[in-house]
Amino acid sequence: MSTAGHARQFAPPAPAVEARRNLIGCDVGELTAEMATIGAPAFRARQLWHWIYHRGATDFAVMTTLAKDFRARLAEQFVIERPAIAESHHSLDGTHKWLLRFADGQEVETVHIPEEDRGTLCVSSQVGCTLTCRFCHTGTQRLVRNLSAAEIVGQLMLARDALGEWPSPNDGRLISNIVLMGMGEPLYNYDSVAKALKIVMDGEGIAISRRRITLSTAGVVPMIKRCGEELNVNLAISLHAVNDALRDQIVPINRKYPIAELLDACRNYPGLSNARRITFEYVMLKDVNDSPAEARELVRLLRGIPAKVNLIPFNPWPGAPFDCSTDTAIKRFSDIVFAAGYASPVRTPRGQDIMAACGQLKSASIKKRRSEMTFAAL
Numbered sequence: 348m349s350t351a352g353h354a355r356q357f358a359p360p361a362p363a364v365e366a367r368r369n370l371i372g373c374d375v376g377e378l379t380a381e382m383a384t385i386g387a388p389a390f391r392a393r394q395l396w397h398w399i400y401h402r403g404a405t406d407f408a409v410m411t412t413l414a415k416d417f418r419a420r421l422a423e424q425f426v427i428e429r430p431a432i433a434e435s436h437h438s439l440d441g442t443h444k445w446l447l448r449f450a451d452g453q454e455v456e457t458v459h460i461p462e463e464d465r466g467t468l469c470v471s472s473q474v475g476c477t478l479t480c481r482f483c484h485t486g487t488q489r490l491v492r493n494l495s496a497a498e499i500v501g502q503l504m505l506a507r508d509a510l511g512e513w514p515s516p517n518d519g520r521l522i523s524n525i526v527l528m529g530m531g532e533p534l535y536n537y538d539s540v541a542k543a544l545k546i547v548m549d550g551e552g553i554a555i556s557r558r559r560i561t562l563s564t565a566g567v568v569p570m571i572k573r574c575g576e577e578l579n580v581n582l583a584i585s586l587h588a589v590n591d592a593l594r595d596q597i598v599p600i601n602r603k604y605p606i607a608e609l610l611d612a613c614r615n616y617p618g619l620s621n622a623r624r625i626t627f628e629y630v631m632l633k634d635v636n637d638s639p640a641e642a643r644e645l646v647r648l649l650r651g652i653p654a655k656v657n658l659i660p661f662n663p664w665p666g667a668p669f670d671c672s673t674d675t676a677i678k679r680f681s682d683i684v685f686a687a688g689y690a691s692p693v694r695t696p697r698g699q700d701i702m703a704a705c706g707q708l709k710s711a712s713i714k715k716r717r718s719e720m721t722f723a724a725l
């Protein structure tokens with residue numbers, strides 16, 4: 348398959364170390380404190396909030412509700428800065444993937460998936476990932492670091508810049524939903540993720556409701572309760588296996604938090620109801636986890652949990668040690684789960700031609716480094 352659109356943009360040369368502070372990623376309290384440092388009253392923070400998070404301003408000069416000399420003072424002290432775009436890829440199916448570069452040169456990917464009735468932004472929470480799930484490409488990249496709240500919110504702001512979606516529309520949004528299903532384990536970077544999501548959910552700014560945000564975890568059990576109590580976003584669990592022996596192998600965090608503990612945490616997730624279910628993600632791996640017996644075991648495990656099951660055809664990546672289940676096996680599995688009363692849609696792979704589909708994300712810098720090594724070895 349070919350890449351429909353591809354552009355490598357070279358970031359401008361780094362300016363002599365930026366001493367001005369970035370206001371993106373600041374919550375109201377921090378904005379207020381920043382205003383205090385230049386002797387401005389607290390209500391300025393609310394005005395800035397509106398300009399930054401509702402209007403999407405990137406330059407103080409456009410903030411016409413503020414006096415001109417005050418705007419100039421702000422510009423001396425602060426910036427409103429998005430991550431830089433290192434690469435931008437368009438899929439033939441409309442999916443758009445950005446490779447973003449942060450000030451320290453680290454990179455992550457963000458993916459926009461347009462659908463008929465909504466648009467979803469798949470956001471990364473870490474550079475790389477420590478979990479080493481066997482079927483996930485990101486897991487083969489060594490973890491480099493957690494993202495800051497600014498870098499998480501920045502992904503959304505940059506995507507909205509690209510889609511021209513400012514000020515925040517009331518409805519019909521191109522980015523109506525957010526999934527924390529990009530690179531990284533969001534519950535291993537909880538503080539930054541929580542701070543970023545609180546900014547995103549604020550009704551006077553970006554204003555995306557918690558009902559339209561889904562956090563996906565491989566099962567960091569001790570953080571699930573807190574996530575429910577503090578953020579109460581939708582929860583997705585990367586389950587992928589119905590017994591500990593197999594899950595220990597393919598989702599190694601299971602050795603720390605086995606299936607029974609994980610499902611207990613799910614059962615107790617605040618606010619669950621039939622209208623608000625946990626999504627269980629299950630990647631379909633040929634002859635590994637896709638038998639009818641496993642489908643029946645899955646149904647048994649989920650008993651008593653308001654749940655839906657998302658079957659994900661395995662997306663291949665270079666050197667992956669698995670194949671995707673056959674269509675027949677996926678259908679058979681889905682029928683069993685469905686017959687037991689659970690919605691069990693099969694996720695349509697999106698953006699496969701640009702390596703933007705689930706589990707295919709990996710920073711190009713790392714890939715490049717590897718190819719350079721190969722070259723050097725020749």
Ligand code: SAH
Nearest residue numbers: 483528532563564565585628661662705706
């Ligand atoms: N660490 C979190 C967030 C990443 S979500 C988590 O594990 O939930 C990424 C989703 O894509 C997970 O459900 C993951 O299991 C799935 N996935 C990973 N590799 C995949 C692949 N090669 N094909 C299909 N889905 C994959």
